[in-house]
Structures are given as C-alpha cells and as structure tokens.
Amino acid sequence: MDIKEEIEKTVQTLKAGGLILYPTDTIWGIGCDASNETAVQKLLQLKGRISDKGLILLLDQPGRLASFVRDVPATAWDLIEFSDKPLTIIYEGVYGVADSVRASDGSVGIRITKNEFCQSLVEKLRKPIVSTSANISGRPFATAFADIEEEVKSGVDYIVNLRRDERTEMKPSTVLRLKINGQIEFIRS
Secondary structure, three states: OOHHHHHHHHHHHHHOOOOEEEEOOOOEEEEOEOOOHHHHHHHHHHHOOOOOEOOEEEEOOHHHHHHOEOOOOHHHHHHHHHOOOOEEEEEOOEOOOOHHHOEOOOOEEEEEOOOHHHHHHHHHHOOOEEOEEOOOOOOOOOOOHHHOOHHHHHHOOEEOOOOOOOOOOOOOOEEEEEOOOOOEEEEEO
C-alpha cells in the first residue's frame, strides 16, 4: 500500500472521530483528533486512563505552535530547532483542543514531529493529533507493532498499514516542562 493512500484512509478515520493505531517518530501510538472531545474520551477509555495526566499532541511544524499555545516561551524555539531526538515540551496556556487532552494543571505536551507520515497526517487534518503509547495504562509500551496487545488493536477504528514488520527498538520521546519564565524541568529523558 502506498503512503498517500494510507494518509487518506487515516485522515478520514480521524475526521470521523475514530481512533487510529499508527507508527510515530518514536513508538507506535494510539491517536485521534485532539480537538474532538468524544474521540479523546474514547481513547482514554480504551487505555483505561484518567484524563488528569494529560496527553501528548503532535504538530507538523514549529510555526503552528502559536495557533495552540498562548505564550510560547522563547526557549522553546531553540529547543525544537536544536533537538536531534524526538522532544515533547509541556506548555501552559494551550487552547483549541479538547478539555480531556489537558493535564489537571491545564498543561499539554506537544511534539513537533519530524516523521513524514505523521507530518502529513497533521497537515491534512489541519489539527493536532493525540499521540499516546499503544498500550493499556500501567502496562509496558510496545516497541514494535508485533508487541501491541490484541485488546488495543481491536479497540481502534483503523490500523495504519506501514512499518508493521519493523523490529527496531523504538523509544518514547524526551519530555520536559517549559515554564513561561523559561525554567526547564525534565520529566522523561
């Protein structure tokens, strides 16, 4: 199957409020339209996760941050530009997304993906996409498609038909909290 066809099918699922299982720039993820509260609730239910922890969102380019974050700290631009590994930054003052995407303190983790497939999804959808690990909450995350539990596979509306045979050990992104004043706190490295 070609990548353009996969992008079209995946975007159709997202626009319809469905859940996707897809390869990201890190590990396999469960995703949905980050602005669709019903889809986000469905995703949280599948994972067995409460919404107070917040979710990670993907954007396709740094310039789109200002469309969802009220005050992007100046430090963020340098961190994004010079990071050579996938980096998720937790921002305060995020808007234009479903309420259940936010952590209890109102913050949201956002990663500018450098993965061609994920960039294309966000660009075509014109909205951020949720990207949470493809596992049930509290269980180990899968580093390859073959390791994803059947419960997760059967709980989504579309499974992307790319990179399913890869056995490379993928890792989650580095996560840091960036305060408006520029202070940085590493959450996961």
